[in-house]
Amino acid sequence: MIFKSPHTSVKIPDLDLPTFMFTYARKNTVFGQNPNLITMIQHSQSLTFADFERQTDEFASGLHNNLEFQRGDILAAILPNTPFYPIITMGTLLLGGVVNTANPAYTARELSHQLKMTQPKVIVTMHDFLATTQEAIKLSGLSIPKSHIITVDNGDNSLQQIYSTRHFPRVYLTAKKQTAQTPAFIVFSSGTSGAPKGVVLSHRNLVANAMQFLEVDRADYKLAQAVGHRYQRRWLQVLPMFHIYGILVTNAGILTGAVVVMMDNFNFPGFCALLQDHKADTVYVAPPIILALAKSPEVKKYDLSSLKYINSGAAPLGKELQAEAERKLGVFVTQGFGMSEASPLISRSACGVNTPGSIGPLCSNTEVVFIDNDGKHLGVNQTGEICIRGPQVMLGYYKNEAATAETIQSDGYLHTGDIGYIDANNNIYITDRKKELIKYKGFQIAPAELESLLTDHPDVIDAAVIPVYDEARVSEIPKAFVVVRSEAQNRIGINAEIAGWLATRVIDYKKLRGGVELIDVIPKSATGKILRRVLKDLEASRKSPKTKL
Secondary structure: OOEEOOOOOOOOOOOOHHHHHHHHHHHHOHHHHOOOOEEEEEOOEEEEHHHHHHHHHHHHHHHHHHHOOOOOOEEEEEOOOOOHHHHHHHHHHHOOOEEEEEOOOOOHHHHHHHHHHHOOOEEEEOHHHHHHHHHHHHHHOOOOOHHHEEEOOOOOOEHHHHOOOOOOOOOOOOOHHHHHHOEEEEEEEOOOOOOOEEEEEEHHHHHHHHHHHHHHHHHOHHHHHHHOOOOOOEEEEOOOOOOHHHHHHHHHHHHHOOEEEEOOOOOHHHHHHHHHHOOOOEEEEOHHHHHHHHHOHHHHHOOOOOOOEEEEOOOOOOHHHHHHHHHHHOOEEEEEEEOHHHOOEEEEOOOOOOOOOOOEOEOOOOEEEEEOOOOOEOOOOOOEEEEEEOOOOOOEEOOOHHHHHHHEOOOOOEEEEEEEEEOOOOOEEEEEEOOOOEEEOOEEEOHHHHHHHHOOOOOEEEEEEEEEEEOOOOEEEEEEEEEEOHHHOOOOOHHHHHHHHHHOOOOHHHOOOOOEEEOOOOOEOOOOOEOHHHHHHHHHOOOOOOOOO
């Protein structure tokens, strides 16, 4: 059975993303009345809408005239949150280029995987990340001139030195086929399994998802009642802008005419202070931040009365925590569902609707089917894998046709890897996850990647990694089961030694916070596939608290 969105269908403009962004904002927001209103702010630095539009043009001109950047070239953005992020991405797209976003906290090894795959012509980063970036370039075997490595902070080859006011060949996309087939972003996701894959999102994907987001907001009348009195809303942006969730929220903030207050290095007291000082009314977060807002005594030190709306995404939010946060903070808390492969928004619940634990109904122009293990379509209240179809579904995985074919059916349905059901009121509930990904505070961790690294340890013969749930963190954390060489089995501290060894080779969120446990043999199927379910069942059968690193 095919279920369709109950939301009004939206007309998707046949425009490239930057043309859509600037045209829509000028026509439908306060920026059209006054382009000198602030649209982005961070610390003492602010950008008006007019600044944003002008500097986007100047960056595009500089890319083309100073660095010979051409249509189809790739730019890698290795950056934390900064008002320059939208300037860099939109400027690249004005030239018909493609933006590859990367986590600036990646190790050189992790970053080199992306660089080797995408082979960017230009890299934009900060001085703090230059050494890691240069090491990653070396590991990837690429040859990128120093003149093509730009920094957004002051110094040699800074962003401002690249800016130009000369003419450049602005690329306009004005037909559906063009917008649907022209790549705009490559964001990395672990997909359903294995090493991170490059998700290719077209201009139409991003424009469609922005329109879907705006329609969900428009239809939420209780949200409008809560924030509609403000001439210009204020959104606190704590989501990383290299992540598709952060990209969408930043774009949507601009398209709403809001002031987007950006936070680069997250810490909870600083987060509360920004909410208070900027009188923010809206914030998009992952569940651990909602946990802190609901339970931390730190909250009482701040005046958060301006906050009216919180949306949770990137990981499941428990219904009890959702209700507690609403009660204690006096705000609306909704929950959304998305994935990089869907640009990312798929569904979102509405303010004040009593469906705790639900990810809400599908957004506009989207269909869903629930299938069993035999591929049979299921009906209302029947649990199966969630597969969605809509204009936000990616073009595919970059240079990986096999993985694309496994994820997107011939009829256009995207396998999410999540298990759930839909009720008679079109509300969707997620009950499990078919794919093996571990979600730590909204970040995806592929067990296969950690297992491959663990077997590089001189004492490790075999390894399996599973998620274990940590109540204190309101998140899954990775735990490793390892088989070690006989001479290492009785060595004191071998578990912590292996965990520490891995910690030096991965970004912080991939650390083995669930610990390392020695095991005689990793359970596997007859074909050699790791039976993680056996280990999950073993872990679930234990009642004692897990040791945390």
